[in-house]
Amino acid sequence: MAESFEPKIVSFLCNWCSYAGADLAGTSRIEYPQNIRIIRVPCSGRVDPLFVLKAFIDGADGVMVLGCHPGDCHYQQGNYYAQRRYSVMQKLLDFIGVESDRLLIDWVSASEGKRFAEVVSNFTYRIKEIGHLTIKQDARKIDTNLEKVTA
Amino acid sequence: MTRMDEQIREAARQLLESSKVSAVIGYELAAQGKVRPIIVEKTEDIGRLVWNEDCNLNLVNYLHQRKTPTGKDQPMPKTALVLRPCDVRSINLLITEQQIKRENIKIIGLQCAGTRINNKPSITCSFCMERTPVDYDVLIESDTPVEIPSDANGFKDIEEMENWTAEEQLAFWTEEFDRCIRCYACRQACPGCYCFECVAEQVDPHWTSIAMEVPEKMFFHVMRAYHLAGRCVLCGACEAACPMNIPLSKLNRKIAKDILETFGYKTGDDANTAPFLACFDSNERLKVEPSCHF
Numbered sequence: 001m002a003e004s005f006e007p008k009i010v011s012f013l014c015n016w017c018s019y020a021g022a023d024l025a026g027t028s029r030i031e032y033p034q035n036i037r038i039i040r041v042p043c044s045g046r047v048d049p050l051f052v053l054k055a056f057i058d059g060a061d062g063v064m065v066l067g068c069h070p071g072d073c074h075y076q077q078g079n080y081y082a083q084r085r086y087s088v089m090q091k092l093l094d095f096i097g098v099e100s101d102r103l104l105i106d107w108v109s110a111s112e113g114k115r116f117a118e119v120v121s122n123f124t125y126r127i128k129e130i131g132h133l134t135i136k137q138d139a140r141k142i143d144t145n146l147e148k149v150t151a
Numbered sequence: 152m153t154r155m156d157e158q159i160r161e162a163a164r165q166l167l168e169s170s171k172v173s174a175v176i177g178y179e180l181a182a183q184g185k186v187r188p189i190i191v192e193k194t195e196d197i198g199r200l201v202w203n204e205d206c207n208l209n210l211v212n213y214l215h216q217r218k219t220p221t222g223k224d225q226p227m228p229k230t231a232l233v234l235r236p237c238d239v240r241s242i243n244l245l246i247t248e249q250q251i252k253r254e255n256i257k258i259i260g261l262q263c264a265g266t267r268i269n270n271k272p273s274i275t276c277s278f279c280m281e282r283t284p285v286d287y288d289v290l291i292e293s294d295t296p297v298e299i300p301s302d303a304n305g306f307k308d309i310e311e312m313e314n315w316t317a318e319e320q321l322a323f324w325t326e327e328f329d330r331c332i333r334c335y336a337c338r339q340a341c342p343g344c345y346c347f348e349c350v351a352e353q354v355d356p357h358w359t360s361i362a363m364e365v366p367e368k369m370f371f372h373v374m375r376a377y378h379l380a381g382r383c384v385l386c387g388a389c390e391a392a393c394p395m396n397i398p399l400s401k402l403n404r405k406i407a408k409d410i411l412e413t414f415g416y417k418t419g420d421d422a423n424t425a426p427f428l429a430c431f432d433s434n435e436r437l438k439v440e441p442s443c444h445f
Contacts, residue, residue, distance in 0.1 A: 050350065054359070057369060077431065080431035080432075083435070084431055088428070091406075094317075096369070097321025097323075
């Protein structure tokens with residue numbers, strides 16, 4: 001993979017813990033990679049696995065879902081549901097050729113600004129290692145094949 | 152007429168004549184030696200009921216059109232169905248999801264040695280480990296022996312595919328999904344797919360475009376497989392309905408395998424267990440982080 005590869009990473013941060021954690025990382029002037037696009041959600045349990053699937057299909061190289069630590073959810077249980085959902089989703093994605101490392105679910109609390117930066121850095125580093133996800137490219141390849149046939 | 156046909160007709164006759172049910176849903180012979188579903192409401196039609204190994208659909212799907220319309224307070228007409236062991240599991244699924252009530256259903260359960268799709272053994276059936284339904288009112292005994300081979304492994308092909316590289320997997324599924332014509336027959340044949348408005352056709356929010364491209368088709372199929380996580384009974388009706396012979400059940404069986412291994416959960420074991428993704432255990436800490444180096 002070329003040195004210049006900058007992955008696109010979509011990150012869903014829960015309003016109560018992880019988003020505040022990201023905020024703390026920012027106000028503490030901690031540096032972390034600029035590859036992540038943050039989407040604030042009320043709870044990690046709000047993140048429909050379709051959001052994740054759609055992100056991958058539409059060209060994201062990695063998706064992170066960050067929530068409150070188990071037991072700390074603002075809505076009591078949202079992160080437990082999320083945990084079950086993504087344990088299934090991750091293995092399914094792995095089966096169709098989206099490496100399981102491309103989907104991260106982790107817990108970052110509002111006081112863990114430093115940890116947020118670490119999680120993002122490690123994840124970005126890992127995605128850079130794996131490289132670009134090519135679902136869209138395959139479609140283009142088929143398009144060109146089709147053009148060859150119809151020409 | 153085989154002995155199984157005789158037993159099915161006898162059971163249907165008893166249920167219809169005693170007015171325990173208003174209809175029996177089963178199969179009849181159709182053109183070119185094929186079979187098709189039939190809803191028998193009159194006793195003179197009972198002689199049309201048959202069963203053979205080409206009966207590869209899940210007749211539970213037909214219950215959705217007999218459900219009480221929303222807002223109306225009338226009970227569902229009592230119905231008997233001719234069901235394989237896998238199909239019986241979807242009865243349990245629909246009861247847990249409060250779509251039907253067990254007292255309105257009579258199950259004519261079959262001892263099933265597997266069905267065929269296009270004259271070839273169906274993939275789901277060749278890996279099936281179940282011969283007798285978990286629940287039935289009448290049991291139809293099979294004419295042929297129905298033992299499970301002792302070396303049977305319910306997920307052998309899935310285990311092989313898991314060991315492929317990501318490129319191989321993506322190439323395999325790209326090729327398979329490329330054939331998809333987005334007819335949604337898989338969804339229509341599925342008793343678990345009963346949303347009023349499917350994500351595939353929803354306009355607000357507009358999840359996916361109608362383009363005939365691999366990413367859109369992949370979105371649809373992975374979405375459908377995921378929505379059936381912990382709900383799919385592995386009946387193979389989607390695969391039987393697919394005009395392009397896409398091995399759709401592989402996705403469902405992959406999820407079924409993971410859930411069985413991680414949580415020991417199998418869909419439709421009984422009618423009381425909450426759907427798998429609608430509950431949780433606050434003590435469980437699942438390993439969902441990537442294997443990378445924190």
